[in-house]
Amino acid sequence: MKNNSELHKQICEYLGCDLNSEPCKQIQDHMAKYPNCGVYVDKVKKTVNLYKTIDNCDDIPENVCTKLFTSLNIDDVSKSDKESAG
């Protein structure tokens, strides 16, 4: 778990504020007074990271790719690259 000072810095960076700006000072004051808010922010971040982990965008079924290129009526250059390399 990150401490509140680290979280405060990250929130300010996320908000695009100067760390000494009034909104940042207010966040710092608030989090010093209410540490549960730091826990809350940490949980939101872990939730988002969890979803990023399960959302693997790298793969796509081969038959879907084949049908895609057929419907577009163009050649898949990644396949012709492999064929010429082989």
Place this chain on the structure above:
Amino acid sequence: METKTQLTEEELVARAQKGDHQALSQLVIDYRSRIYHLGLRLTGNEQDAEDMLQEAFLIMVKKIHQFKGNSSFYTWLYRIAVNIGLRKLKSKPLKYQHVSIDDPDIEYISSIETAEWPTFDFNQVSQKHFRKKLDQLIEKLPEIYRTVFILRDLHELSTEDTSKILQITPSNTKIRLMRARNFLKEELEKLVDKEGLI
């Protein structure tokens, strides 16, 4: 992205606009996975995702000569794909009943005793049952929040690009994202309590 050529995206687009099929093919390769997964998340099923993928790229091929470069190419393509996905969603009956989406209650958060979460054991994520539960939570989100969460957090588009694609203001995008994140965090918390997933 799966770029295998030395050409930049701008160069590929310029060549594709002149009818170069190899450049067109490379653009399809670069974005097909992201558009397919965007479709899976938006529509919740493989057939609709495949239809969305084909339709989006057919429009891309047909209209690429109209792309003026006022936004990045992927923003232009995402806008096409998201519009197709949203149209598909609207044509189907709602899978889930209405759920209430609230802003985080700062006073409540500040006052309650909140137990910290340790770092998640990501090995759990690969378990089919857990993944299914997480997928169900995201599907419970009303469309206007889900689309923002998918574009901003899962596909890592900027606030500006997300706003342009969804044709909403940047502050509206931020509010929707905050509510979506809060909703998923609350639901995940219930799941953790109920099933002891950590």
